[in-house]
Each structure stands twice: as structure tokens, then as C-alpha cells.
């Protein structure tokens with residue numbers, strides 16, 4: 001549906017029938033161009049000229065309450081898009097995204113996901129049981145099954161849609177763990193998968209997303225270690241650095257393929273609207289570092305000397321077996337993102353850490 005100069009005013013989401021009454025949602029007046037119920041609307045807010053140029057999206061997000069999801073939802077909301085938070089816990093999501101602050105967000109429990117996925121412009125699939133924990137056999141099963149379960153649910157909801165309400169794009173998370181670990185190899189999107197447990201999780205996770213309807217553009221983002229202040233591995237590592245005065249983790253020779261959370265959010269955002277973003281895309285910064293260098297830079301940014309090694313055991317204590325993500329790394333390059341001309345804001349880890357810490 002193309003934008004046009006019509007100015008017929010309608011109440012957007014008059015189509016959202018019972019859902020809007022059960023979910024916290026404030027219908028607002030919009031200029032709607034030929035939008036029918038649950039169609040992929042390109043609606044324009046009539047509040048400012050710049051907004052008039054933007055194509056408004058309806059984006060459903062699983063894992064929206066997590067470290068990456070929260071940033072993505074906030075970003076989409078700030079840009080006047082409509083976000084549908086697909087969660088297991090509405091009360092938790094409502095506390096994170098209060099209706100007053102986030103009027104264009106709909107929060108939906110699992111029984112409502114399908115209705116909201118259908119009619120979305122795009123879906124971002126981030127959900128999964130945390131990896132940075134102790135890995136009992138039960139947790140290992142849940143790490144894999146949670147990702148497959150949620151991805152299947154998303155894919156089935158998309159595939160059950162009629163053409164009219166089928167989302168155009170699915171952005172599904174996966175991880176650089178797909179490649180396995182190595183101190184010497186360099187991996188890009190064409191590299192084969194590894195042989196360890198996380199590689200197996202990623203293969204099955206991606207395989208589930210690949211079942212999506214052929215008319216849906218699928219981007220699988222193999223995410224590296226995401227750096228941000230309020231979550232992910234870094235938030236857990238910083239107190240250790242403070243305690244041990246900084247220093248290498250393990251041997252320090254392992255590769256650490258990082259990405260600043262803002263760059264990852266921008267990559268997902270771009271993939272939602274840019275048809276060139278499809279297939280496998282590594283979500284890592286252009287300059288992975290050895291863990292020793294990361295520690296040195298972190299020590300320098302935190303103003304701590306970097307000579308006292310943080311013992312593996314301390315890291316394992318806070319990250320559980322999930323510490324393997326940090327202690328056994330891989331060098332992963334964002335070849336596809338660079339080909340696509342994605343403008344990374346943080347190319348060097350030092351700049352990323354400085355931005356996060358200040």
C-alpha cells in the first residue's frame with residue numbers, strides 16, 4: 001500500500017476490536033490511507049512534517065522485556081511506530097512499559113500473540129531462556145527448547161495468516177555461537193557451523209525460523225556479545241573488574257566478538273524496513289578483539305589497573321557455564337552488514353566502552 005496525498009481522517013485501530021479493549025492501548029486519530037482492519041498500514045501522524053515522511057510500522061516483538069528488546073522497543077516507540085510486546089508476563093511488561101509513557105504499545109500475553117502478529121508490518125523474535133546461567137541438564141534443555149518453542153509459535157502465526165494480514169518481514173535472533181569456538185579461525189556468514197552445544201542450539205533455532213512462509217523476508221541476525229550498561233555479559237563483568245582491579249579473563253587469547261547495543265538495535269531497525277537486509281547477517285562490530293584487549297580497555301575506562309587476572313572461577317561464579325560465551329570465543333566479522341553499507345557507530349571497543357561507562 002503506497003503513501004498518497006489523501007487526507008481523509010479516520011480513527012486508526014478502529015479495527016483493533018476486542019484486543020484494544022483488553023490490552024492497554026489508546027486509540028489515536030491518524031491520517032490513514034486506505035487502511036483496512038489489520039492491514040499493514042502506512043499511516044501518517046499529522047503532527048509534524050518529518051513524521052509525515054516516515055512510514056509507520058507495526059512491529060511485534062518477542063523478548064521485548066529483555067536487555068536488547070527494551071532498547072529496541074523504546075527506539076521504535078520514540079520514532080512513532082506501533083509496538084506489540086509479546087510476553088509471557090503481562091504484569092512484568094506493563095511495569096517496564098507503563099501505558100502513560102508508552103501510549104503506542106500493546107502488551108499481549110501468549111494467548112493473544114497470534115492475533116497481534118497477524119496484521120503487524122514486521123516481527124522481531126528475541127525471546128529465549130538466558131544463557132548466562134548455570135547449565136543443569138534441565139536448563140540446557142530449556143535454553144534450546146525456549147527458543148524453538150517461541151520461534152515455532154511466531155512462525156506458525158505468520159504462516160497461518162492470510163496474504164492480507166501476513167507480516168512482511170521476520171527478524172529472528174540467533175548467535176555467533178553458531179560457528180563454534182576457535183582462537184585462530186575467522187568466521188563470516190558463509191562459514192560452517194561448529195560442533196558444540198551452542199552451535200547446535202543456533203542451528204535448530206535458525207532452522208525453525210527458516211520455516212517461515214516464502215513471501216516473508218527473513219533476516220537471521222547472528223548476534224555477538226552485546227555491550228551495554230544495563231544488561232548482558234558486561235553488566236556482570238564490571239563488578240568483577242572492580243573487585244579484582246581489572247585484568248585478563250582466562251588466558252586473554254580468546255576472541256571476543258562484541259557489538260554495542262545501540263548498533264545492534266539500529267541493525268534490527270534497519271532490517272525491519274530495508275528489503276536488502278535478508279538471510280544471515282552477523283550482528284558483530286567490524287573489529288573483534290582478544291579478550292585480553294577487552295580487559296585492558298575496560299580497565300582503562302574504569303580507571304583500574306589491568307594487571308591482576310580475574311580468575312576463570314570468578315567469572316564462572318557469576319555467569320555459570322554460560323561464561324563459555326566469554327571464555328571460549330570466536331572471531332566473527334560482519335561481512336554482510338558491511339556489504340549492505342550498515343553505518344556502525346561503534347567500530348572500536350574502546351569507544352563503545354567509553355560511551356557505555358560515561
Ligand SMILES: NC(=O)c1ccc[n+]([C@@H]2O[C@H](COP(=O)([O-])OP(=O)(O)OC[C@H]3O[C@@H](n4cnc5c(N)ncnc54)[C@H](OP(=O)(O)O)[C@@H]3O)[C@@H](O)[C@H]2O)c1
Pocket residue numbers: 062063064065066067068069086087088089093126127128129130131142146147150173174175176223224225226227231232233
Ligand atoms: N545479549 C547478548 O549478548 C546476546 C548475544 C547473542 C545472542 N543473544 C540473543 O538475543 C536474544 C535477546 O537477548 P537479551 O540479552 O535481550 O536476552 P534477555 O535479556 O535474557 O531477554 C530475553 C527475553 O526472552 C524471554 N524469555 C526468557 N526466558 C524465556 C523462556 N524460558 N521461554 C520463553 N521466553 C523467555 C523474556 O521475555 P518475557 O518474560 O517478556 O517473555 C526475556 O525478556 C536472546 O535470544 C539471546 O540468546 C543475545
